[in-house]
Amino acid sequence: MNRLPLVTVADKLENASWLDAAATWVARTVRTLLPTKAKDILHGVPLGHPLHPLLIVVPLGSWVSAAALDLLPGTEPAAKTLVGLGVLSAVPTALTGVTDFSELDTEQQRVGIVHQGANAAAVVLYAASWLARARGDHGLGKGLAFAGLATAGAGGFLGGHLSYRQGAGVNRNEDLPEQVPAGWHALGPVDSFASGTPQRASLGEVDLLVLRRTDGSADGTVSVLADTCSHLGGPLHEGELRRDKGGLCIVCPWHASTFSMDSGEVVHGPATAPQPRFATRVRDGILEVSLTA
Incomplete structure (x- = not known):
């Protein structure tokens, strides 16, 4: 059967018990530090809809737009602004994601902890890209940004696996x-x-x-x-x-x-x-x- 290599990786992550220690620590920390009212807001309870997928479009859209501009001449200032917007908006987006992650099942958390790691690495790469651009090194900034986009893409793939293959965030009574x-x-x-x-x-x-x-x-x-x-x-x-x-x-x-x-x-x-x-x-x-x- 034809399938993307990342699908095989994601399937294997579901059984990767060596991830449990890190996943459990992160989940326990979130549940301990955040008060109930804050967790309700971050889950999206006041909206009646998960908040995390609503926020994802801001950093991802900013970074994809920056990548498109990076392919065109004379767009360095606009691309730098979009990279910075993506980094800033990634913070609340990650906070909603880790709050949802803290209440998932074991197999879902194994995939989720790698999803978080990939997204965190993407934020670091984009932050470094912004700093390079701010120093005038747009060539390095573009290289770091494209690496960040590839990393964010891998993280997004795992997020899709969580939702569509593992059912995280799905209403169990929809039918x-x-x-x-x-x-x-x-x-x-x-x-x-x-x-x-x-x-x-x-x-x-x-x-x-x-x-x-x-x-x-x-x-x-x-x-x-x-x-x-x-x-x-x-x-x-x-x-x-x-x-x-x-x-x-x-x-x-x-x-x-x-x-x-x-x-x-x-x-x-x-x-x-x-x-x-x-x-x-x-x-x-x-x-x-x-x-x-």
């Missing part, structure tokens, strides 16, 4: 509407669900989190969300109930994504996609659910 038929569906006798305890129920192939409320919620007696965490697929019914921002929430046991039991909205990351919420009703003692739009 739920196709799996749940329209209308109301019986889950079983409402009395079979213990009050105040998150429990798992099944609707065909879909796992649901069921909670008989004891907190006087206005929604009725039962709240039902998709049980699979939208971040990396953790089982929410094994999580902890917690009051946060005035409402009852469920905390994922894997990476602590926190969701409102009333709406399924993300309260704290790393998740940015909400949990699908099901409307509920009780008829003749049977709990029925319907996927809300």
